[in-house]
Amino acid sequence: MPLYMDIHRKVEGLTGEIIAGAHAKDLEVQNKHGVRYLRYWYDEDNGKVFCLCEAPSKEAAEAVHREAHGVIADEIIEVKEGI
Secondary structure, three states, X not given: OOEEEEEEOOOOOOXXXXXXXXXXHHHHHHHHHOOEEEEEEEEOOXXXXXXXXXXXXXXXXXXXXXXXXXXXXXXXXEEOXXX
């Protein structure tokens, strides 16, 4: 299954607690879309969030965020894992 990294830029009021809650909501709905969110990283000072998932398509990854909490990524990039 393809891997995707999404980027959320300028998330207002970003905190570790907020992003943890959003990620938990992603996990609740991901199976409906055939997606598996694996990890996330965030930068509170700059309001950036990066999410890594396995998904059949970019659209499926976006659908999870839309349904779970409505915060859509600014960019979704297909990535390959290196060694």
